[in-house]
Amino acid sequence: xxxxxxxxxxxxxxxxxxxxxxxxxxxxxxxxxxxxxxxxxxxxxxxxxxxxxxxxxxxxxxxxxxxxxxxxxxxxxxxxxxxxxxxxxxxxxxxxxxxxxxxxxxxxxxxxxx
Amino acid sequence: xxxxxxxxxxxxxxxxxxxxxxxxxxxxxxxxxxxxxxxxxxxxxxxxxxxxxxxxxxxxxxxxxxxxxxxxxxxxxxxxxxxxxxxxxxxxxxxxxxxxxxxxxxxxxxxxxxxxxxxxxxxxxxxxxxxxxxxxxxxxxxxxxxxxxxxxxxxxxxxxxxxxxxxxxxxxxxxxxxxxxxxxxxxxxxxxxxxxxxxxxxxxxxxxxxxxxxxxxxxxxxxxxxxxxxxxxxxxxxxxxxxxxxxxxxxxxxxxxxxxxxxxxxxxxxxxxxxxxxxxxxxxxxxxxxxxxxxxxxxxxxxxxxxxxxxxxxxxxxxxxxxxxxxxxxxxxxxxxxxxxxxxxxxxxxxxxxxxxxxxxxxxxxxxxxxxxxxxxxxxxxxxxxxxxxxxxxxxxxxxxxxxxxxxxxxx
Ligand SMILES: Cc1cc2nc3c(=O)[nH]c(=O)nc-3n(C[C@H](O)[C@H](O)[C@H](O)COP(=O)(O)OP(=O)(O)OC[C@H]3O[C@@H](n4cnc5c(N)ncnc54)[C@H](O)[C@@H]3O)c2cc1C
Numbered sequence: 001x002x003x004x005x006x007x008x009x010x011x012x013x014x015x016x017x018x019x020x021x022x023x024x025x026x027x028x029x030x031x032x033x034x035x036x037x038x039x040x041x042x043x044x045x046x047x048x049x050x051x052x053x054x055x056x057x058x059x060x061x062x063x064x065x066x067x068x069x070x071x072x073x074x075x076x077x078x079x080x081x082x083x084x085x086x087x088x089x090x091x092x093x094x095x096x097x098x099x100x101x102x103x104x105x106x107x108x109x110x111x112x113x114x
Numbered sequence: 115x116x117x118x119x120x121x122x123x124x125x126x127x128x129x130x131x132x133x134x135x136x137x138x139x140x141x142x143x144x145x146x147x148x149x150x151x152x153x154x155x156x157x158x159x160x161x162x163x164x165x166x167x168x169x170x171x172x173x174x175x176x177x178x179x180x181x182x183x184x185x186x187x188x189x190x191x192x193x194x195x196x197x198x199x200x201x202x203x204x205x206x207x208x209x210x211x212x213x214x215x216x217x218x219x220x221x222x223x224x225x226x227x228x229x230x231x232x233x234x235x236x237x238x239x240x241x242x243x244x245x246x247x248x249x250x251x252x253x254x255x256x257x258x259x260x261x262x263x264x265x266x267x268x269x270x271x272x273x274x275x276x277x278x279x280x281x282x283x284x285x286x287x288x289x290x291x292x293x294x295x296x297x298x299x300x301x302x303x304x305x306x307x308x309x310x311x312x313x314x315x316x317x318x319x320x321x322x323x324x325x326x327x328x329x330x331x332x333x334x335x336x337x338x339x340x341x342x343x344x345x346x347x348x349x350x351x352x353x354x355x356x357x358x359x360x361x362x363x364x365x366x367x368x369x370x371x372x373x374x375x376x377x378x379x380x381x382x383x384x385x386x387x388x389x390x391x392x393x394x395x396x397x398x399x400x401x402x403x404x405x406x407x408x409x410x411x412x413x414x415x416x417x418x419x420x421x422x423x424x425x426x427x428x429x430x431x432x433x434x435x436x437x438x439x440x441x442x443x444x445x446x447x448x449x450x451x452x453x454x455x456x457x458x459x460x461x462x463x464x465x466x467x468x469x470x471x472x473x474x475x476x477x478x479x480x481x482x483x484x485x486x487x488x489x490x491x492x493x494x495x496x497x498x499x500x501x502x503x504x505x506x507x508x509x510x511x512x513x514x515x516x517x518x519x520x521x522x523x524x525x526x
Contacts, residue, residue, distance in 0.1 A: 007307065010307075011165070011414055050161050050171070051287070053284075053288075054259055062261070062262035064173065076287070080289075094179055111175040
């Protein structure tokens with residue numbers, strides 16, 4: 001079976017084609033770099049996304065955060081719930097871990113806030 | 115007298131300041147109207163910045179922080195909460211802030227780095243009422259990402275520019291239902307990867323060749339009527355369809371913010387909306403440079419930073435009077451299928467990277483550069499689109515023998 005994909009690794013947005021045998025990827029074409037091949041294989045077997053969002057702060061405002069590695073696509077909604085139920089204490093510096101181990105990833109601050 | 119004043123403290127302003135400092139200019143001042151440095155990147159909390167420049171995927175605030183940290187380390191001066199109101203032809207800047215009131219600064223060189231603003235025009239042509247619940251995508255982005263407030267629950271987005279796509283995902287993650295993205299053109303102006311990860315990931319339909327023809331609701335938006343458009347972009351009556359929603363986001367493009375540039379008398383390009391510049395990003399007024407989104411709208415901040423470094427170094431050369439003696443420029447023209455280039459003209463001497471955009475989606479094409487009748491450069495592309503900025507490098511040899519160059523998009 002063939003699966004057509006748009007690579008999301010960089011702004012080039014290469015059109016990829018993955019050839020599948022059952023659940024495993026036999027070959028990838030259309031990519032212009034190694035990362036594209038890796039993306040196609042992952043997207044067909046275990047699709048993942050980095051979640052970027054905000055977390056509520058003790059002063060009522062918000063601070064921007066991200067998962068420090070990509071989480072499984074199917075866990076994104078649950079991941080958002082966990083982050084939205086959390087209140088972070090100020091001050092926060094860029095890179096601080098705000099919540100530990102959310103689906104195997106840490107939620108870290110991407111902004112400074114006093 | 116201040117040697118170099120930079121107007122705008124976004125990624126362009128900060129990169130230009132750092133480059134000028136590193137080229138030997140110490141008397142640099144950045145003026146920023148916002149309460150923080152970073153520009154639009156502060157609200158772009160998604161990732162996808164810096165892959166080209168740093169080889170890693172950063173979020174907007176993280177990318178901006180790399181530059182802000184450097185600005186602080188070098189001790190480059192900046193004034194926040196300060197709005198530039200006017201610049202005279204002899205480079206006297208009038209600005210205001212609550213602390214100093216209105217004040218003037220005379221500059222030897224100026225770098226314009228004011229960014230761009232969102233078009234609002236799209237909204238005016240739509241029939242119906244003007245209830246609450248109509249926002250530009252950038253305003254919605256600011257509400258959600260900086261104030262933590264979701265502007266609606268059921269959303270229709272008009273325009274498939276990157277900001278609209280990014281907001282479709284953002285609001286979906288926060289629990290809103292994004293019903294569709296309507297795009298007037300038969301193609302999206304957003305990056306392919308954003309269509310994939312912001313729409314397809316969440317099964318949000320992208321309706322190409324569709325527009326919003328009417329807005330409904332008294333106090334709050336209650337719905338919109340959409341319709342397919344024909345090849346002349348006119349709505350087709352029979353295809354009208356009512357879509358209930360409480361919010362309409364407009365993502366209909368960006369325009370460089372050049373009110374100040376006009377006051378100094380900088381010559382603007384009718385196509386980009388920004389200044390016409392040479393390879394150093396110097397405008398028609400000597401000593402006045404422009405970079406970033408105020409010059410032409412960029413999709414990628416990495417190229418904003420690079421352009422700003424060119425402007426920063428050039429401003430330093432200008433201040434130190436290392437400017438080459440008067441030479442004649444090589445003018446760059448386009449065939450219309452290529453809409454514009456930046457720079458629009460260049461001196462001879464070094465290799466020069468020329469950036470450009472096409473007017474329409476095309477496949478299997480060649481970018482041909484002619485000097486008179488002679489073809490001097492060809493670059494093949496399997497696909498070009500208006501949403502994706504392209505570039506070619508003009509070698510010093512090509513420039514040496516040319517008077518005027520013409521950029522053409524031709525079939526394979
Ligand atoms: C919503 C959105 C999403 C984007 N997503 C991506 C992405 O995923 N990846 C990527 O690489 N790029 C992305 N970009 C593009 C990138 O963010 C921009 O190209 C870049 O930020 C432009 O930088 P700039 O410094 O030219 O402008 P800006 O960041 O707009 O900075 C201009 C600054 O000038 C200040 N200013 C303006 N007028 C005055 C005045 N009169 N006096 C004082 N100060 C003034 C403003 O307050 C502002 O801080 C995105 C852009 C937007 C808008």
